[in-house]
Amino acid sequence: xxxxxxxxxxxxxxxxxxxxxxxxxxxxxxxxxxxxxxxxxxxxxxxxxxxxxxxxxxxxxxxxxxxxxxxxxxxxxxxxxxxxxxxxxxxxxxxxxxxxxxxxxxxxxxxxxxxxxxxxxxxxxxxxxxxxxxxxxxxxxxxxxxxxxxxxxxxxxxxxxxxxxxxxxxxxxxxxxxxxxxxxxxxxxxxxxxxxxxxxxxxxxxxxxxxxxxxxxxxxxxxxxxxxxxxxxxxxxxxxxxxxxxxxxxxxxxxxxxxxxxxxxxxxxxxxxxxxxxxxxxxxxxxxxxxxxxxxxxxxxxxxxxxxxxxxxxxxxxxxxxxxxxxxxxxxxxxxxxxxxxxxxxxxxxxxxxxxxxxxxxxxxxxxxxxxxxxxxxxxxxxxxxxxxxxxxxxxxxxxxxxxxxxxxxxxxxxxxxxxxxxxxxxxxxxxxxxxxxxxxxxxxxxxxxxxxxxxxxxxxxxxxxxxxxxxxxxxxxxxxxxxxxxxxxxxxxxxxxxxxxxxxxxxxxxxxxxxxxxxxxxxxxxxxxxxxxxxxxxxxxxxxxxxxxxxxxxxxxxxxxxxxxxxxxxxxxxxxxxxxxxxxxxxxxxxxxxxxxxxxxxxxxxxxxxxxxxxxxxxxxxxxxxxxxxxxxxxxxxxxxxxxxxxxxxxxxxxxxxxxxxxxxxxxxxxxxxxxxxxxxxxxxxxxxxxxxxxxxxxxxxxxxxxxxxxxx
DNA sequence: AAAAAAC
Numbered sequence: 001x002x003x004x005x006x007x008x009x010x011x012x013x014x015x016x017x018x019x020x021x022x023x024x025x026x027x028x029x030x031x032x033x034x035x036x037x038x039x040x041x042x043x044x045x046x047x048x049x050x051x052x053x054x055x056x057x058x059x060x061x062x063x064x065x066x067x068x069x070x071x072x073x074x075x076x077x078x079x080x081x082x083x084x085x086x087x088x089x090x091x092x093x094x095x096x097x098x099x100x101x102x103x104x105x106x107x108x109x110x111x112x113x114x115x116x117x118x119x120x121x122x123x124x125x126x127x128x129x130x131x132x133x134x135x136x137x138x139x140x141x142x143x144x145x146x147x148x149x150x151x152x153x154x155x156x157x158x159x160x161x162x163x164x165x166x167x168x169x170x171x172x173x174x175x176x177x178x179x180x181x182x183x184x185x186x187x188x189x190x191x192x193x194x195x196x197x198x199x200x201x202x203x204x205x206x207x208x209x210x211x212x213x214x215x216x217x218x219x220x221x222x223x224x225x226x227x228x229x230x231x232x233x234x235x236x237x238x239x240x241x242x243x244x245x246x247x248x249x250x251x252x253x254x255x256x257x258x259x260x261x262x263x264x265x266x267x268x269x270x271x272x273x274x275x276x277x278x279x280x281x282x283x284x285x286x287x288x289x290x291x292x293x294x295x296x297x298x299x300x301x302x303x304x305x306x307x308x309x310x311x312x313x314x315x316x317x318x319x320x321x322x323x324x325x326x327x328x329x330x331x332x333x334x335x336x337x338x339x340x341x342x343x344x345x346x347x348x349x350x351x352x353x354x355x356x357x358x359x360x361x362x363x364x365x366x367x368x369x370x371x372x373x374x375x376x377x378x379x380x381x382x383x384x385x386x387x388x389x390x391x392x393x394x395x396x397x398x399x400x401x402x403x404x405x406x407x408x409x410x411x412x413x414x415x416x417x418x419x420x421x422x423x424x425x426x427x428x429x430x431x432x433x434x435x436x437x438x439x440x441x442x443x444x445x446x447x448x449x450x451x452x453x454x455x456x457x458x459x460x461x462x463x464x465x466x467x468x469x470x471x472x473x474x475x476x477x478x479x480x481x482x483x484x485x486x487x488x489x490x491x492x493x494x495x496x497x498x499x500x501x502x503x504x505x506x507x508x509x510x511x512x513x514x515x516x517x518x519x520x521x522x523x524x525x526x527x528x529x530x531x532x533x534x535x536x537x538x539x540x541x542x543x544x545x546x547x548x549x550x551x552x553x554x555x556x557x558x559x560x561x562x563x564x565x566x567x568x569x570x571x572x573x574x575x576x577x578x579x580x581x582x583x584x585x586x587x588x589x590x591x592x593x594x595x596x597x598x599x600x601x602x603x604x605x606x607x608x609x610x611x612x613x614x615x616x617x618x619x620x621x622x623x624x625x626x627x628x629x630x631x632x633x634x635x636x637x638x639x640x641x642x643x644x645x646x647x648x649x650x651x652x653x654x655x656x657x658x659x660x661x662x663x664x665x666x667x668x669x670x671x672x673x674x675x676x677x678x679x680x681x682x683x684x685x686x687x688x689x690x691x692x693x694x695x696x697x698x699x700x701x702x703x704x705x706x707x708x709x710x711x712x713x714x
Numbered sequence: 715a716a717a718a719a720a721c
Contacts, residue, residue: 405718433720456720463720487718574716597718623717644716 314351315533336423361524368654434601472499480507542657544688556695566635573641592618
C-alpha cells in the first residue's frame with residue numbers, strides 16, 4: 001500500500017540536491033567530508049576492489065540457507081566455487097570484524113557519486129560515462145571470473161546499450177500533482193443495486209470446527225485446493241466461489257483475492273450482520289446455486305477472488321476543490337500536510353477522513369500509492385487533538401495504535417504520522433522488533449499518543465507490562481488483508497482485544513477483501529467502507545510485461561535487466577535467492593543490495609536507505625518489501641520469481657508508478673509457467689504481453705528507457 | 715514451501 005504519495009519526498013529532495021554536499025555537514029561527524037569539487041565524478045559502480053571487500057565482508061555474515069528451491073540448487077552448484085570460498089575455513093568472526101573496517105572505508109567517491117546521481121545529473125549525460133565505467137568493471141572482472149559463462153556474454157554486449165534516458169524529462173513535482181488524479185468519473189460506478197443481498201450467503205460459521213492454524217501453517221496444503229479431502233471447508237463457503245468462476249470475465253475489475261482457498265478457509269461472512277455485503281457482483285444473486293457437493297469440480301486451484309467489499313466509491317471528481325479543512329482537519333494538520341507536499345486530498349483521503357473523524361469504523365481501499373497513510377494518519381491526529389487532555393502526562397498510555405506487517409513499513413508510517421503529529425503536539429513512537437527495546441520503552445515511559453508498530457514487539461512489551469493498550473481509542477490495521485493471513489491474524493486479534501472496549505477500528509489496504517472478515521466481524525460492528533472509483537488496472541500508470549525465459553538464461557537475463565539505468569527493485573520468492581542475486585549483480589559491477597528477513601535490522605535499514613539515497617540503484621528483496629514501502633522514482637519492478645497470488649503481484653508492482661507516475665513491471669517466468677501466470681494476470685485484471693527473451697535481447701536494455709504510455713484518462 | 719513478525 002502506499003503510504004506517502006511521493007510528493008513529500010520529491011519536493012524536498014530537489015531542493016536538497018541543489019545544496020547537496022558529500023558526507024555529513026557537521027565537521028564533527030565521523031562521516032564528514034568537506035566539499036571539494038576536484039574529485040567530482042559521476043556515480044560509479046563498484047570496482048573489482050570494492051567487490052572484493054564486499055565479498056569478504058559478506059563471508060562472515062552470510063548464512064547458508066538450509067533450504068534451496070530446486071531450481072536454484074542447480075545454480076548453486078554452478079557457483080560452487082564461490083560458495084565454497086565463503087563457507088570455508090575463513091568464514092566467521094574474523095570477517096565480520098573485517099566487515100566493520102571495510103564498511104568505514106566506503107569506496108572513495110561513493111558519496112559524491114550518489115549526490116550527483118540524485119541531482120539533475122541523474123538522467124543526464126553522465127550516465128554514459130557511468131555506463132562506460134560499468135562496462136569497464138565488467139570486463140575487468142572477466143579475468144577473474146571466467147568461470148561464469150553468462151557474464152561473458154553480457155560483457156560483450158555492453159556496447160549496444162542505449163542511453164536515451166535523457167529524453168525522459170524528470171517529472172516535476174507539480175506535474176505529479178496533476179498526474180495524480182487518475183480518476184475518471186466516467187467509469188460506471190457500481191450501483192448499489194448490483195449488490196447481492198448479504199442475506200443470501202448464509203454461512204454458519206459457528207458450526208465450523210475451528211480451523212487449526214497448524215493446518216494453515218502448511219500453507220502449501222491449504223493453497224492446494226485440489227485436495228478434496230479437506231474436511232474443513234464448508235460447502236457453503238465454496239459455493240459462491242465456484243459460482244464466481246463462471247462470471248469471472250464479466251466481473252468488474254478489481255478482484256481482491258487470489259488466495260485460492262484461503263478465502264474459503266477464512267470464515268466468510270456471517271449473515272446476521274446487517275452490515276453491507278462484501279460482495280457486489282450481480283451474479284452473486286444467483287447464489288441460490290449452492291453446489292454443496294461439488295467441492296471438487298471447482299478445485300479452486302486458482303484463485304478465489306474473495307468477495308469484494310461493498311464500498312462507497314469516491315472519484316476524483318467528487319474531490320474536486322475539496323480541501324483538507326473541508327474534510328474536518330484543523331489548520332495545523334492541514335498546514336503540516338501542505339508542507340509535506342499534500343496540499344489537497346486524494347480521493348481515498350477525501351473518502352475516509354470525514355468518517356474517521358466522525359468516529360466510525362472504516363474499511364478503506366485505495367490502490368498502491370494512492371495516499372492511504374494520510375487517509376488514516378491525518379484524521380487520527382485530528383481526533384486525538386480534539387480530545388486532548390488538559391496536559392500531557394508523563395507515561396500516558398497511547399491513545400492510537402497503528403499495526404503494520406513489516407518493520408520498515410511501520411517506520412515509514414511513523415515518519416508520515418510523526419510529521420503530522422509534531423505540528424500539533426501529538427507524539428508518536430515506533431515499536432518494532434529487531435532493535436533494542438530500551439529506547440522504545442523509554443519513549444513509552446515518557447508518554448506517547450500514537451503507537452506504530454509490528455505485532456511481535458508490541459505483544460512482547462505488553463507482556464512485560466511496559467505497554468498498556470487499554471487507552472487506545474483508535475486502532476488501525478494497515479495492509480489489513482495481509483495482517484489477517486495466517487500467523488498474523490491471531491496476534492492482531494489479541495492486540496486489538498486489548499484496546500479500549502468499543503474503540504474505533506480502521507482497516508486499510510490496496511487489496512482489501514473479505515479476508516479481513518474475521519477482524520471485521522469481531523471489531524468493526526458497522527463499518528463505513530470506502531474505495532476509490534476508477535482504479536481498475538486499465539487506468540493504472542504501470543506498464544506490465546512478462547518475459548518468458550529459459551531457466552538457464554534467467555540469471556543472465558536478470559543481470560541484463562538490472563543494468564538498465566534508473567532505480568530498480570527485484571523481487572524474489574526466497575531470501576536465499578535475493579541474497580544470491582544481489583551478489584551476482586554486485587559481482588557483475590552493478591551495485592546492488594538485498595533486503596530480506598535473514599538480514600539484521602540494521603542491514604535491512606541500510607539497504608533500504610542506500611536505495612532511497614541513490615547509493616545503489618538496485619534492490620533485491622523478498623516480499624518483505626512488497627507492501628507499502630515507498631521509494632521515489634522506482635523505474636522498474638522486476639519479479640525474478642513470479643508471485644504466488646495476484647495480490648502479491650499488485651503490491652510488488654505498486655512499488656513503482658506511485659501517485660500517478662509512470663512505472664513498469666517485468667515478470668520473469670519459465671516457459672512452463674505461462675498458463676499459471678496468465679491466470680494470475682487475469683485475476684489481477686492486468687494485461688501484459690508474454691515475450692520470449694534470451695540474454696542479449698535488445699528489449700532487455702530499454703526496459704527503463706522506453707517511456708510508458710500514460711493512460712488516456714490521465 | 716516461502717515470507718513476515720519477539721527474544
